[in-house]
Amino acid sequence: MLVHNKWRIIRLLTLVGLSLLLVLLILFIVVMSRTFTLKENLGLQFAQWENTTIISADIIFPNVFSSSLVKHEVVGNYSHLFTVLGTDPELVPYMLLAHIDVVPANEVDGWEAPPFSAKELNGFIYGRGTIDNKQCVMGILQAVEYLLERGYVPRRGFYIGLGHDEEVYGYNGAVNIAKVLKSGGVKLQYILDEGLAVMDGIITGLNGPAALIGVSEKGQATVKLSASTRLGHSSMPPKENSIGILAAAITRLEESPMPRLFGYGPEQSTFEHLAHKFQFPLRFMMSNLWLFNPLLSRVMERRPDMNAFVRTTTAVTMFNSGVKVNVLPSHAEAFVNLRIHPAQTLQEVLDLIKSTISDNRVKLELVDGFDSLPISSYDEQSFGYQIIKKTLLDMFPQVTVAPSICIGNTDSRHYMDLTQDIYRFNPTWLRPGEPERIHGINERMSVQNYEEIVLFYFQLIQESDIRILPPSHTGQHEL
Numbered sequence: 001m002l003v004h005n006k007w008r009i010i011r012l013l014t015l016v017g018l019s020l021l022l023v024l025l026i027l028f029i030v031v032m033s034r035t036f037t038l039k040e041n042l043g044l045q046f047a048q049w050e051n052t053t054i055i056s057a058d059i060i061f062p063n064v065f066s067s068s069l070v071k072h073e074v075v076g077n078y079s080h081l082f083t084v085l086g087t088d089p090e091l092v093p094y095m096l097l098a099h100i101d102v103v104p105a106n107e108v109d110g111w112e113a114p115p116f117s118a119k120e121l122n123g124f125i126y127g128r129g130t131i132d133n134k135q136c137v138m139g140i141l142q143a144v145e146y147l148l149e150r151g152y153v154p155r156r157g158f159y160i161g162l163g164h165d166e167e168v169y170g171y172n173g174a175v176n177i178a179k180v181l182k183s184g185g186v187k188l189q190y191i192l193d194e195g196l197a198v199m200d201g202i203i204t205g206l207n208g209p210a211a212l213i214g215v216s217e218k219g220q221a222t223v224k225l226s227a228s229t230r231l232g233h234s235s236m237p238p239k240e241n242s243i244g245i246l247a248a249a250i251t252r253l254e255e256s257p258m259p260r261l262f263g264y265g266p267e268q269s270t271f272e273h274l275a276h277k278f279q280f281p282l283r284f285m286m287s288n289l290w291l292f293n294p295l296l297s298r299v300m301e302r303r304p305d306m307n308a309f310v311r312t313t314t315a316v317t318m319f320n321s322g323v324k325v326n327v328l329p330s331h332a333e334a335f336v337n338l339r340i341h342p343a344q345t346l347q348e349v350l351d352l353i354k355s356t357i358s359d360n361r362v363k364l365e366l367v368d369g370f371d372s373l374p375i376s377s378y379d380e381q382s383f384g385y386q387i388i389k390k391t392l393l394d395m396f397p398q399v400t401v402a403p404s405i406c407i408g409n410t411d412s413r414h415y416m417d418l419t420q421d422i423y424r425f426n427p428t429w430l431r432p433g434e435p436e437r438i439h440g441i442n443e444r445m446s447v448q449n450y451e452e453i454v455l456f457y458f459q460l461i462q463e464s465d466i467r468i469l470p471p472s473h474t475g476q477h478e479l
């Protein structure tokens with residue numbers, strides 16, 4: 001009897017033990033498969049890191065990641081391509097671009113909140129990337145999430161491209177996303193990428209805010225300059241060494257700015273579109289740039305952000321030389337970053353640098369460069385431009401919309417084979433003192449503006465469903 005009971009207890013315990021093991025195994029499989037899905041979807045963005053929980057995007061945007069209308073691909077290891085199906089295959093799709101990478105930031109430079117904290121202070125979210133370009137990454141995904149949640153089905157299909165290396169030329173992210181699309185024979189109605197913004201109080205003399213849409217972007221040249229002289233003891237220096245030679249060359253470059261070209265590129269159209277918002281006599285001058293170019297250029301060039309519209313800009317960004325206080329430097333090198341005005345070519349800029357330096361001991365190498373980009377359409381029939389403009393005016397009737405040229409470079413140049421119409425614009429409001437925060441300290445985005453950004457994409461996506469633009473009633477711009 002005792003033996004019999006003992007076996008019954010052992011059998012019972014084994015059964016309980018096995019069941020427990022089974023439950024644990026099932027739990028383990030469920031947890032692991034969930035973790036893998038998250039990791040696959042977002043490239044491992046689910047971790048506990050320095051007291052910050054990084055939450056996977058498929059938790060924040062569940063509809064985007066589960067909808068049968070949306071296909072998500074990881075491209076070039078870290079970039080993201082979303083394909084959103086439209087119901088009407090006749091309608092040419094469009095594409096929204098933004099980038100997830102940022103330039104470095106260091107709290108000790110004077111940030112009011114840690115640059116990677118996204119801390120909210122007085123209605124502003126502080127953090128590197130908040131206005132370049134996380135606001136658009138999140139704004140686009142949040143808008144699509146809300147639309148899907150409401151059962152929206154687009155008529156016109158669209159793509160979303162989120163590059164991971166825009167700040168270092170985009171060669172792995174944007175270039176590969178464009179390749180994927182090209183290999184699928186995709187053609188795009190228009191592209192909207194980061195770029196200019198709503199300028200509020202930034203343009204001197206202008207009444208009211210202006211939304212500047214980049215219909216082109218400046219070219220760029222990164223040039224390496226170097227000089228080499230004999231290594232030796234600092235107690236017996238020659239009259240000049242590599243540092244002095246290179247410094248003199250750089251001084252010559254800084255003291256000889258590139259020619260004023262204001263009015264010979266798309267900026268002419270910008271000011272013609274804005275002219276009616278200036279007071280006399282500026283209104284008259286802006287409408288007659290052919291006559292007032294020389295005068296206006298001289299006023300504008302005094303402010304760095306305005307000077308960018310006047311000429312090819314020259315910025316010495318890196319200078320390296322020397323190894324020890326008592327050793328003559330055998331080699332000095334510097335990098336100069338130029339943003340090329342559309343009325344000049346890369347070759348003309350290189351020739352001018354050479355003649356300005358005018359010293360054969362200084363070696364000049366082109367690290368990377370390209371001419372300014374083609375001008376996208378912005379007339380009454382221009383689908384993309386008019387959709388962006390209408391979306392803006394519906395939201396902000398007080399804004400004047402004008403075509404302009406983007407003074408920085410964007411990923412969109414890698415998509416040039418897919419469309420003729422590329423627009424560079426962030427639905428971000430910039431007020432005095434704010435342009436300096438881009439790549440600078442205390443980069444921030446107001447909570448209110450973030451909500452507007454979500455709404456902007458929410459509206460734009462729905463506006464883009466229109467088959468053709470309604471006939472224009474005005475047939476003229478705001479001049």
Ligand SMILES: CCCCCCCC/C=C\CCCCCCCC(=O)N[C@@H](Cc1ccccc1)C(=O)O
Pocket residue numbers: 166167168169194195196197199202203220305306309406407408409410430435438
């Ligand atoms: C007449 C109107 C005056 C208006 C004042 C303008 C205020 C400035 C507003 C917006 C700034 C535009 C920024 C455009 C986005 C640039 C994004 C960016 O930083 N891109 C990098 C990309 C790059 C390219 C090559 C090498 C490294 C990085 C850049 O251009 O540096």
Ligand SMILES: [Zn+2]
Pocket residue numbers: 099132133166194
């Ligand atoms: Zn950017």
Ligand SMILES: [Zn+2]
Pocket residue numbers: 103132167439
């Ligand atoms: Zn940037």
